[in-house]
Amino acid sequence: MKIHIKGGHLIDPAHGIDKPADVFVVAGKIAAIGQAPDGFQANKTIDARGCVVCPGLVDLSVRLREPGLEYKATLESEMLAAASGGVTSLAIPPDTDPPLDEPGLVEMLKFRAKNLPGPRVFPVGALTQKLNGEALTEMAELSEAGCIAFSQADAYIADTQILLRALDYAATFDYPVWLRPQDSNLSRGGVAHDGPVASRLGLPGIPALAETVAISTILLLARQTGVRLHLARLSTHEGVGMVRAAKQQGLKVTCDVSANHLHLSEFDLTRFDSNLHFMPPVRSLRDRDALVAGVKDGSIDAICSDHAPVDDNEKQLPFGEASPGASGVELLLPLTLKWAEENGVALIDAIDRVTRGPAQILGISNGQLSIGAHADICVFDPQARFTVTSKWLKSLGNNTPFLGLELPGVVKATIIDGHLDYERT
């Protein structure tokens, strides 16, 4: 397959490229940028006039709900949703049913994904068996099966001795560990940010301390063990500050935030809309502003969707009983563009946080467009706007607080491994 992406504006943050240029794809690779290679005859030409051509997006947290939770979503539906959002690489958290704690499950997932069109799938293995925080998984086996890191998804290891041993063991083999910092004791029973809004609404609170106490513990353990640490889904002002300080002190740590948390705050909860039930919870405006600033100054390395499709039976419930999370892989690019628009962030920096930044955390060479690289490309119209509706969304999960909102950025084409996996007609 030879593809000519014609007349677009190329943005490749990894190489600081931000200029009009055609891109030529041959046999799954970027063959040339600017001038066509000798004898190039396109099978397919994509008219990219008025569009941005950038690396395919890399999303650090996308739940495909397989195995075990297919009633919420399937690989087919969610991979198509990802492709239609310009996302070409997905990290899959281990909170499936059963969790990704055995090599067979990981192999099956990779096999299923490989036989479907759509993004590359990178499973994150469970750090402990059944994610219960008690016994370690066979990390070497899981790594061989294709796990690129280990995590507890939304569970946390309450026992600090076990957490230390898990990090120590992973560090032995230099396996990256991704943790969402939330102390399970301090967050027990909570469903919303512990602040004036939750107090008023009578929603049991999750204090910001649940995050900062966990970050503090994890950073101390990371210093001691030397583990390759990634902190997932930061939500607090103080948390961002702690990670920024740790980086300045030379600790090798990365972190991400969900696109939801760059836009929402506790003040959006006033009508008890269960689509705003998130883990971690959306917090104060001060917290949100710190996340916004943290991504802007690079203290936060990546924006992810934290895609969590939930079916109506688990979402159409009173706030506290509803499953947390929002479907969002298709909204990663639009919400990132909206964040950039509202905060004066250059397009190249915004794209960096969803391509080069997360690719580096994943340890993959995708997320950039050098000659000879894998042809994972997103072509989108940055001027076009659309309204989020359940019809627009390809995910089986219609659970998003952004329904009805107008967002910038319509993906025109998504190329994965040199194949045109999605084209808006």
Next chain:
Amino acid sequence: MPDSQQLTPDGQLKHLLTLDGLPSRILTQILDTAETFMDVGERDVKKVPLLRGKAIFNLFFEASTRTRTTFDIAAKRLSADVVTLNIAASAQSKGETVLDTIANLSAMHADMFIVRHSQSGAAHFIARHVAPHIAVVNAGDGRHAHPTQGLLDVFTIRRYKGAFHNLRVAIIGDILHSRVARSQIHALTTLGVPEVRVIAPRTLLPAGVEQMGVHVFHDMKAGLKDVDVIIMLRLQNERMKGALLPSAQEYFKQYGLTAEKLALAKPDAIVMHPGPMNRGVEIDSEVADGVQSVILKQVTYGIAVRMAVMSILLGPTAS
């Protein structure tokens, strides 16, 4: 935080979900209407025909005796047909059940749902899913709101004190878990009480409670000084388990209302309690049964206030 969900576009009451953001004009309308029902309970025939032919369903997803009974009596005094469903007994009050229950009862031509649920926001949730002609009354949702209780409390205060603009009111106890306290605070501040105090240990106060317009006291003696109204809250025994308090004894010593502490309030201060009381835990029997106690009056007034709410939502003048 005004909630448009419970008001029609022209500002009339459509559901009663919370007192938060409800304008004082509507609170006063309910209190004034309740006054007109005060004598119904004293007649030989304790009924008025206002809601004849209306179907009211009590949906109690969480157990309750007192609130359910007073709603039941109030509806019957208005001549409505009342059906009470104790959904709490069937334990699995999961979402599908809630929505299915609502759909089924709507199909039976219900006019009003009285809802109690253990989750904050459950009444809002149900109000969002009912047919447009059905009114929802929140009879208590999680820690969030218990608007008819808040209304009957301000009704009681108005009956004894005449006005709100010159009062000091203290609410004592487990504010953190109390939907009653939240509704009382909104009612009192909306009606113009200049000083609402909450008195509790730090473990029983929600984060940022001051932003609800109250003054916080940890020392009960300081907090009770010169108040006109004392509202005691029920303390659940389970609060001792979660390390929120050491013991009922210590709680009583620090925050229980005794005759000695009551003497710090104004001489004509009234003592209120939403019930059911834990004698010897939050209130001494001597005070609960004393001359300043209006606790049983609250129960009586509760019926008139609930009649007022139902008649405003469903009565001939309701749209």
